[in-house]
Amino acid sequence: xxxxxxxxxxxxxxxxxxxxxxxxxxxxxxxxxxxxxxxxxxxxxxxxxxxxxxxxxxxxxxxxxxxxxxxxxxxxxxxxxxxxxxxxxxxxxxxxxxxxxxxxxxxxxxxxxxxxxxxxxxxxxxxxxxxxxxxxxxxxxxxxxxxxxxxxxxxxxxxxxxxxxxxxxxxxxxxxxxxxxxxxxxxxxxxxxxxxxxxxxxxxxxxxxxxxxxxxxxxxxxxxxxxxxxxxxxxxxxxxxxxxxxxxxxxxxxxxxxxxxxxxxxxxxxxxxxxxxxxxxxxxxxxxxxxxxxxxxxxxxxxxx
Numbered sequence: 121x122x123x124x125x126x127x128x129x130x131x132x133x134x135x136x137x138x139x140x141x142x143x144x145x146x147x148x149x150x151x152x153x154x155x156x157x158x159x160x161x162x163x164x165x166x167x168x169x170x171x172x173x174x175x176x177x178x179x180x181x182x183x184x185x186x187x188x189x190x191x192x193x194x195x196x197x198x199x200x201x202x203x204x205x206x207x208x209x210x211x212x213x214x215x216x217x218x219x220x221x222x223x224x225x226x227x228x229x230x231x232x233x234x235x236x237x238x239x240x241x242x243x244x245x246x247x248x249x250x251x252x253x254x255x256x257x258x259x260x261x262x263x264x265x266x267x268x269x270x271x272x273x274x275x276x277x278x279x280x281x282x283x284x285x286x287x288x289x290x291x292x293x294x295x296x297x298x299x300x301x302x303x304x305x306x307x308x309x310x311x312x313x314x315x316x317x318x319x320x321x322x323x324x325x326x327x328x329x330x331x332x333x334x335x336x337x338x339x340x341x342x343x344x345x346x347x348x349x350x351x352x353x354x355x356x357x358x359x360x361x362x363x364x365x366x367x368x369x370x371x372x373x374x375x376x377x378x379x380x381x382x383x384x385x386x387x388x389x390x391x392x393x394x395x396x397x398x399x400x401x402x403x404x405x406x407x408x409x410x411x412x413x414x415x416x417x418x419x420x421x422x423x424x425x
Contacts, residue, residue, distance in 0.1 A: 121158050122236045122275070123211030124151050126224045127203030128165040130188035133196060135352045139415060141169040143225040143348065146255075148173045150227040150404040156234035162210055163224070164203035182210055186313065193357045194304040197322070200354070202311055204319035205283065212278050218244065220275040221319060225353060227253075227346040227403040228273065235340075236275060244276035245340040246326050253395070254349045254419035256408050260399065262343065262391045270326045270337075273345045274318070280335050282317045291332050292317040295325050346403045349419035 126147065134140045144163070151161050152173065161179045166188050168174070168181045184206055189195035204221055211219045218236050222228055250271040252261040265271060284290065286309050296305050308320060321329045330337045395405065408416075 121160065121214075121216045122218045122220060122233050123160050123162055123207070123214070123216035123278075124220045124222060124228070124232075125162045125164070125204055125207030125211060126222050127200040127207070128163050128169070128224045129196075129354075130166040130199075132166075132188045133191055137169075139350075139352070139418070140225070141171055142412070142415060143350070144169065145171055145173070146348075146404070146406060147222075147224055147227060148176075148179060149406075150230070152176065152178060153230040153404045154233035155230055156237050158237050159233040160211075160214070160216065162207040164207045180210070182206055186311065191357060193354065194301075195307050196354050196357060197304055198308040198311060201308060201315060201319045202313050205314060205316040208278075208281055208316045208319065209283070209314070212281070216278055218275055219278050219281060220273065222273045222345060223347075225348050225350065226272070227348065227405060229342065229344050229402055230404065231342065231402065232275070232344055235342075242277070242338055243280060243330065243335040244274065244337045245344075246337045247271035247273045247344045248339045249343045251343055251346040251399075251403075252349055253346050253405065255406070256411050256416040258395050258408070259392055260346070260395055262393060268327050270323045271345065272323045272347070273340075274323065274326045274337070275340070276318060276330070276337070277335075280330075280333075282333075283314050284317055284320075285314050286312050288315075290317070292321050292329055295321050295328060295332075299325065346405065351418055 128144055129140055131137045148161065148163075148171070159178070162182055163179065164182045164184060166184060168183055173179045174181070184203060186202065189199040208219050217240060220232065247265075247270055249262065249264045252263060284292070288305070288309050293305060308315060318326065318329060327337055399405070400407070
């Protein structure tokens with residue numbers, strides 16, 4: 121059994137709560153479209169939203185009792201880690217064989233549960249490639265991660281997941297500090313909560329941590345998810361971990377910066393591909409005609425370039 125675990129943002133942190141609930145609905149639609157039934161979904165949250173799948177027996181909302189973070193990138197990432205940790209412990213208690221982490225605003229491939237069921241026994245899988253998409257666009261950008269990097273989706277055998285309590289030590293913390301994320305590590309420790317170490321290192325370090333622990337991950341042989349670009353994603357919140365995109369966009373626009381952006385977009389153009397019916401079906405991407413007008417044009421296909 122696969123547990124798909126995601127962390128949902130608190131109402132206090134959302135610029136538009138209804139929009140985030142709508143994004144979560146799209147994410148759940150993609151999760152529930154799996155071609156193999158051996159899966160459950162855990163949504164860890166502060167407030168349980170009013171949503172279509174609230175009564176679905178496969179979807180479990182797990183409310184937390186710790187306070188929401190500040191609207192600061194590092195603190196929001198620490199909050200997300202603690203929620204994923206709660207979801208992982210819940211999955212283990214329910215006897216799930218594998219745990220998958222993903223974001224609450226992205227879409228997942230309907231093939232994942234079947235792939236895990238067929239290939240059970242592996243340590244797990246990281247995601248070497250991904251799609252970027254903005255709702256209401258008819259295009260996708262395919263992106264390949266650099267060596268030893270991973271996208272935000274990871275699938276790991278549940279008995280390989282490790283947990284830590286303060287004072288934090290061990291190689292997972294060393295990796296975080298080596299990446300220059302001391303403030304984030306201190307915020308996480310300050311929460312004084314039991315923490316899953318894989319969730320804590322974040323997707324850029326998934327492979328390195330599992331390899332260092334003697335359980336290397338395999339590459340998922342197909343793009344497992346679609347990153348949805350929108351203006352209120354965590355990567356667009358200032359404050360540290362992962363917020364370089366916002367800091368870059370907030371910098372004064374010079375002729376050089378504009379030319380460099382055009383150059384980056386030009387390099388990505390060969391990776392742009394039409395949103396076909398097959399891809400739309402695999403990731404349960406809503407057709408433009410059913411997207412509410414208020415939610416159109418909220419993201420750019422090249423927002424993270």
